[in-house]
Amino acid sequence: MDKLDSTFARTAFHAHELLGSIRLPNGRVKRNAGTEVTTDNHHASANSAPAKRPPAIAWKETGDYTNDLGEGFTLNEYFVSRPEMMLGRMRLSGRMYRDNEPTLESDKRDLSEALTKP
Numbered sequence: 001m002d003k004l005d006s007t008f009a010r011t012a013f014h015a016h017e018l019l020g021s022i023r024l025p026n027g028r029v030k031r032n033a034g035t036e037v038t039t040d041n042h043h044a045s046a047n048s049a050p051a052k053r054p055p056a057i058a059w060k061e062t063g064d065y066t067n068d069l070g071e072g073f074t075l076n077e078y079f080v081s082r083p084e085m086m087l088g089r090m091r092l093s094g095r096m097y098r099d100n101e102p103t104l105e106s107d108k109r110d111l112s113e114a115l116t117k118p
Contacts, residue, residue: 001040001076006060016044018059021078022115025088025106037096038104067091073102087114
């Protein structure tokens with residue numbers, strides 16, 4: 001969702017409406033996926049007639065985000081406007097493809113508790 005070119009997002013979800021998304025910290029899926037990656041969990045519904053649709057959530061573009069350390073990132077506009085949906089802290093600490101990649105680090109919060117909060 002954070003790619004500067006939004007072609008994939010537009011293509012993958014052309015017939016769906018985003019209801020919400022949650023970004024999980026690095027390492028939360030390691031036991032199942034065998035890798036430490038930041039994971040986005042998207043909730044979408046098939047597009048319905050315009051009169052029945054809720055107001056659209058902006059999520060197909062990117063925007064600028066600055067964390068509490070002053071580090072700047074390009075993130076999906078959904079998370080830029082809803083940082084509370086990132087269950088951790090964005091940092092330039094990733095190293096999957098290169099050093100200092102944007103990654104969501106765990107803030108040691110109990111995720112089951114964080115997921116139940118409105």
